[in-house]
Amino acid sequence: MQKLIDWSAFEVLFREIHNDALGAPGYPPIAMFKIALLQQWYGLSDPAAEEAVADRLSFRRFCGFPLDQKTPDHMSIWRFRQRLVELALQDKLLAELNRQLEGRGLLVRRGTLVDATIISAAVARPDYEKGQVSARDPDAGFTHKHGKTYFGYKAHLAGDAESGLIRQAEMSSADLHDSQMGAVLIQGDEEAYYADKAYDSQALRDELADRGIKDRIAYKAKRGKQQPNWQKWMNKVAASVRAGIERTNATMKNWYGMARVRYLGLARNHCHLQLVACAINAKRALVLVKAGTA
Numbered sequence: 001m002q003k004l005i006d007w008s009a010f011e012v013l014f015r016e017i018h019n020d021a022l023g024a025p026g027y028p029p030i031a032m033f034k035i036a037l038l039q040q041w042y043g044l045s046d047p048a049a050e051e052a053v054a055d056r057l058s059f060r061r062f063c064g065f066p067l068d069q070k071t072p073d074h075m076s077i078w079r080f081r082q083r084l085v086e087l088a089l090q091d092k093l094l095a096e097l098n099r100q101l102e103g104r105g106l107l108v109r110r111g112t113l114v115d116a117t118i119i120s121a122a123v124a125r126p127d128y129e130k131g132q133v134s135a136r137d138p139d140a141g142f143t144h145k146h147g148k149t150y151f152g153y154k155a156h157l158a159g160d161a162e163s164g165l166i167r168q169a170e171m172s173s174a175d176l177h178d179s180q181m182g183a184v185l186i187q188g189d190e191e192a193y194y195a196d197k198a199y200d201s202q203a204l205r206d207e208l209a210d211r212g213i214k215d216r217i218a219y220k221a222k223r224g225k226q227q228p229n230w231q232k233w234m235n236k237v238a239a240s241v242r243a244g245i246e247r248t249n250a251t252m253k254n255w256y257g258m259a260r261v262r263y264l265g266l267a268r269n270h271c272h273l274q275l276v277a278c279a280i281n282a283k284r285a286l287v288l289v290k291a292g293t294a
Helices: 007-011 029-042 046-055 057-063 074-086 090-103 202-210 229-255 266-290
Strands: 111-120 141-145 148-160 166-173 192-195 214-217
Touching: 007 029, 007 090, 029 046, 029 057, 029 074, 029 266, 046 057, 046 074, 074 090, 074 266, 090 166, 090 266, 111 229, 148 229, 148 266, 166 266, 192 229, 202 214, 214 229, 229 266
Parallel strands: 111 192, 192 214
Antiparallel strands: 111 148, 141 148, 148 166
16 A cells, blocks of 8 residues: 555645644644544544554554654644644545556546445434434434435445545535435446436436436336336446445445444534545555556
């Protein structure tokens, strides 16, 4: 991992973060970013990360802390994430990582796979029937799927079809319909755009056509009408390709603890999503490099 990523390139992004904001004795932002990635890979809370970085030699080496140097406490780790949110740096982390992975030839850009997944809130669910809003997390919302009601957030992902890398990740309240993020997740340089029936809108199809991108959005059957065979065939073909982003969502939930958000509020949870996306991409890039893709 140390050789895969040019960590020094992130220094430009972190120049707005003053070391004294991260707690004495002023820990380098790159080291704090590495701790944030370790948290995603190993499922560590801030206190657990404090202990692990102090005790494990491999973690110290990765983060650049000599044996005789004091390592960050959990409040310093928390403050680093908070500074990312305050300075709106979180999206730039994934963009910089992907820029490097593209330079290695890992991003193919033939197709973008788009999907959304529901993530439960970190607070008790208010009474939906009474129209209640959570006092602790008013950004969380309700949505319905397959006859069930869910409360929390949605993660909206755009993935590279061939490499499996995440190109863009956005967090919203669960009450935002998937289709409202459809245009936001267009990358602009892909050959084709794949999405399920939730994204079936003429406006999105028209935008793809205007930008010269092949439309591979699944078609909804119109009420009271027989769906044309060609639409059924297109749906079946596109679904096999689109399965790649569904696997990414499953990985995110099963291996990165994203079945439930960790924090309160949209901004903090969006920041967490960016860190998870960076962690997933870094691990995926290692697999691709070892397989000889780059």
